[in-house]
Amino acid sequence: MLFFLVYGNSSLTQGNNLKTLSGLQRLLEGGLIICCMLATYVLLALSSFNPNDPGWSQSHFQGEIHNWTGAVGAWVADVLFYFFGFIAYLIPVIIASTGWFIFNRAHKLLEIDYFSVGLRIIGFLLMILALAALASMNGENIYVFSAGGVAGDVIGQAMQPYFNTLGTTLLLLCFIGAGFTLATGISWLTIIELTGFATIWLAKQILALPQHFKGREETEDTRGFMSVADKFKQKQAEHASNSESDKADLSLPFDEPQTESNNESRQQIEEKTQSRMASFKQFFGSKKHSDANAYEQSDSVETPQDDEDQTLELENDINEPTFTALDDHDARQEPSLSIWDHAEDNAGSESQYQSDKDAAVANISHDEAISDVDEQTELDESSLEQAADVIQEAGKLVAQRAPEKDAKIVDGIVVIPGKDTQQLARPVDPLPSISLLDVPDRKTNPISEEELEQVARLVEAKLADFNIKANVVGVFPGPVITRFELELAPGVKASKITNLSKDLARSLLSENVRVVEVIPGKAYVGLELPNKFRETVFMRDVLDCEAFEKSQSKLSMVLGQDISGEPVVVDLGKMPHLLVAGTTGSGKSVGVNVMITSLLYKSGPDDVRFIMIDPKMLELSVYEGIPHLLCEVVTDMKEAANALRWCVGEMERRYKLMSALGVRNLKGYNQKIKTAAEQGEYIPDPLWNANESMLDEAPPLEKLPSIVVVVDEFADMIMIVGKKVEELIARIAQKARAAGIHLILATQRPSVDVITGLIKANIPTRIAFQVSSRIDSRTILDQQGAETLLGMGDMLYLPAGVSVPSRVHGAFIDDHEVHKVVADWHARGKPQYIDEILNGVSEGEQVLLPGETSESEDELDALYDEAVAFVTETRRGSISSVQRKFKIGYNRAARIIESMEAQGIVSAQGHNGNREVLAPPPPKN
Structure with missing residues (x-):
């Protein structure tokens, strides 16, 4: 047994990787177990109370004890019922909560906030006494005891002569609410908000129940005979929930392009298009496009992408139409689908542009399309004819309104469209939404005013240890640091605190301390200390x-x-x-x-x-x-x-x-x-x-x-x-x-x-x-x-x-x-x-730095001829002599001498650094 006590714990933890508790944790966990057992014991004692058992307020000579917890439990239940009545059932809850609170805050036992503990005690007393008084005034007696016990009787009888029954009840309810907030720290406003949210959610669920049951009763066969309008609405709802752009499934087969004379003006075509679109929308039900990625783009309409078979299939489930109303010569353009791409991208080649235009202006045979849909839907043929005409005339409108491409100056540079210029797929406005950024998980700084006051007193004490008398006159907490403003005593220099920044950081157990010697507009010195818990600025x-x-x-x-x-x-x-x-x-x-x-x-x-x-x-x-x-x-x-x-x-x-x-x-x-x-x-x-x-x-x-x-x-x-x-x-x-x-x-x-x-x-x-x-x-x-x-x-x-x-x-x-x-x-x-x-920039716009020369410029300096005359006349080919004579910099004089060496006027430097003048002196007049 002794061997197990000495060696068993170590071998057990090593073999099974069990986590052992420290001494303080063992004590706290044992205390939690004791509190839970004590709370259970008191609850059983109160639940099995029998007035015939001997207790503190009464005595009996019977030998049998009816209470489940024995004579001690009978005495405990008697005392609690005598003083608190029915409210005694809260005592086990308070005992268990106290044990859990101490166990859960084990890491902060050395930093006990006595003010907070006092508020909790006051809150519990207010709740217990107010509840006891209410029970005494309104409840029925429990056995031989009052419903609120002695405490409730005393408080209720003392308040009723002054406030009557209604006023006393209101005051006691006020005490209960205030005591709950003091004891738990939970705001009643938060409780009201949560209650409102729960009520609204429950009401929405109840209102949605009939629709839910109606959907469940609908069979698969019934769904197969849904109307075209219902299917259209269903598809639109599905597309609205999808973040990507909707791809249209409605299209009709194209025949060979019909040759029509373009005698009608643009205004007539648009009026005809809008009138037929209105009648077509009336059949399906008017509904605005709800896709968030749709942006208005002027002078652009969508064109079919498929050039192989030039057909668009009308599937069984009709999706959102590919065409939209042309209002004020504008159209909607989806970022992921550009149906009339060929009419704009191939503008450089007139023949290719004409072929794409002819493909867009197609003859639509609606008979084949209706035959595919007749089995499941009953769609009016006239509506499809109107839709076909709308697509034809929209293609004509695009062909007529193709913009002419001209050269353009962008920031002073000639840019050829189609080569470097890329038109924005979506307009710049509105600018990107802030919803692209994540919603931050904000964690507020848990520091309290009492803690700030304690740190301020600690700063004053540590400064006094270094013979610096200062008073903290202001505290400004922030997300990362807290600034303490110090009022120095007369004769104390701010530089003295700056020199002690490392010592102050060590004394205050801080990572770094920054001293702000001058605060604009104030006669104080700032001391910035990092917070214990740093917040992230998103x-x-x-x-x-x-x-x-x-x-x-x-x-x-x-x-x-x-x-x-x-x-x-x-x-x-x-x-x-x-x-x-x-x-x-x-x-x-x-x-x-x-x-x-x-x-x-x-x-x-x-x-x-x-x-x-x-x-x-x-x-x-x-x-x-x-x-x-x-x-x-x-x-x-x-x-x-x-x-x-x-x-x-x-x-x-x-x-x-x-x-x-x-x-x-x-x-x-x-x-x-x-x-x-x-x-x-x-x-x-x-x-x-x-x-x-x-x-x-x-x-x-x-x-x-x-x-x-x-x-x-x-x-x-x-x-x-x-x-x-x-x-x-x-x-x-x-x-x-x-x-x-x-x-x-x-x-x-x-x-x-x-x-x-x-x-x-x-x-x-x-x-x-x-x-x-x-x-x-x-x-x-x-x-x-x-x-x-x-x-x-x-x-x-x-x-x-x-x-x-x-x-x-x-x-x-x-x-x-x-x-x-x-x-x-x-x-x-x-x-x-x-x-x-x-x-690199062009030659005409070349920018030169000081000391740089262009290839087109002469390599010789402006003073070169005068320098050559001076050197050949004085027979002194040194850099310093040229520098002093013409009052120029050393680098410039060195370049002149090197140019003379390249042309054979002076020799290379000797072992002593001198140069020999090789050219003869200039002739004298």
Whole structure:
């Protein structure tokens, strides 16, 4: 036995993998078992009470005990009935609940909230005493005891002289409700709401019962003789529940095309089509199309896709018709089905277009179609004839209204339709719905005011340990951190607390402590502590805010929430460029995805276009194919340099256009284009040159969208391409704001050789995620603080013109949510790529960096002849002498000397670094 006690437990747990309990858990589980047994014992004692048994309030000399639990149980039941009456049956429930409560909160026994425990005790007492009083006033006595016991009699008799019976009952019911809330923490408003929901649900189920039984009584034979209208409604209901586009099953066989004269005008054909459609709809019952994926597309009607047999079969189960009413020369187009595709796609070949038009304008023989349906349905032949005529005339209308294709200027570049231009399958408006994002599972922060008060007192105590006297005057809890505002004693410097941030984090058992030395508008010092339970900031919550919805700017972006939980919405147009830096895993890539997705939710391709540079080939490739892109996602860094050069050339072109129109920025330019279009006029391109253009006249100017250049890792781009990229970025950052070109640069290596002074001087708006050292924080923000961030989207946002950064908790968007938004834009159309962006600009528009020369330019410097004369005359062929003589830079002087060496004027450098002048001196006059 002793051997089992010593070794048996270990061998048993190892052999069967049983989980053993710790000492505290064993004690609590034993206590739970005891409480449950005690509650059962009291319940049995109360249930088997017999007034003839001896008890506390009475005594008998009989030897037999009738109570199931013996003499002790008889005494316990007697005491409880004497004091509480019928309410004594609640005592076992309270005992069992207490045991379960203690066992369930074992991990928080060391953090007992005495205030909460006191409220629960008060709530239980209020309920028991009020119920006892009500039972005493309204219930019948139990044996020799009052229905509410002594407690109920005392309370009821004390209150009735003052409030009468009705007033006393109302007060006792009020005490019961308040006691229930204090004891359980459950709100009565929640109970009322749940009761209402349950009632509504039950009422709907009862009202649906007759229809349910009626459906069950219908036999299979009866269903076979359903009317055509019933089948049509049934199919429409099935299609409405399916997310994909409905495919029409109704079609009629085509015969050889009939040759008709097109003497009727378009208006007559449309009037005839609408009248016959109205009569045909009257037979089936008018019903609007309910598919959410159907979008209006002007001048487009659906055409049959099958070119082999040119037949459409009328099946037994009639589905939704393939034709719709033509209102105001418009038609409905399903994204997954384009029935009149051939009439538009083959517009380049007139013969092929004519054949497709003839196939659409077909002669319909309704006799064969009716013979297939006669067995099960009774459809009026005249209705089918009308439907056939509608299809014929709709095809004629499409053939007559085929648009003529002409050359078009898109952003100043001649685009041939059918080659690069892709018409949107669905219109841009409305923009993507917020329902594409997941509904977040919000978990509220369980911290209470009492806990915040305890932490505030703890902060004051720990600061006092370091001889710093401070008082907490404000507490601002947020989703991730809580800010404590400290009022320092006179003579205490804020830098002293900053230097003690690590010690404070250790003393407060915190991961990091960030000290905010200056809070704008307040004379306090901020101390930011991470919450024990961190909340996730979801992008759907931030997008669904009033600030983002009412923002008029097409470049509005969401970042996340501030320390108080308010959404942070910024305008890229006012920044106008953004620098993002942070270590790997700090949430930088998710933050960039949030910015891009918010732009996709705010603007269409007519307002914003993207150039995305992704050296990693992973982060931005998901956006490939959206109509906002000007070129494919760039992964080759040599092509990235060409893209930046194109941006510089586009910037110069836009400035010339704005100068010719007399406007100061892109907004003023687009407003002039819009005003002219509203007046039915257009503005010709002032940069048009008849000698260089294939057009006979100047093309009209069109609206110019803003261009956002997103670089995911520009440190890698600088490493591969070199410093030339830095100069290109500097040129764009200096001048491109008025031209509507904006940069978003992200890097995970915030060092001085990547984020140089030239870049920082031209990009004042910066975002710093978590970094590894104070040096990196100073590189990004010119101040420390980013090294104390918590990661996972925690950032410091420094707007332009502000010296103190604000802390923002970045929003989170999952990969599948990004894919949903991208897929929604994919369904709307394809991008219009400009090949010159990646292949290099034309020679006339070539943009050169400082120090670069074109192949057509002379290789010799403007001072070359004077330098040759100086060198041959002085017989000194050194770089320094040329530099001092002409007061030029070292690099320029070195290039001049190297050119002289190439032409044989001076020799190569010797072992001592000197050069010999080989050319004779110039002749003297």
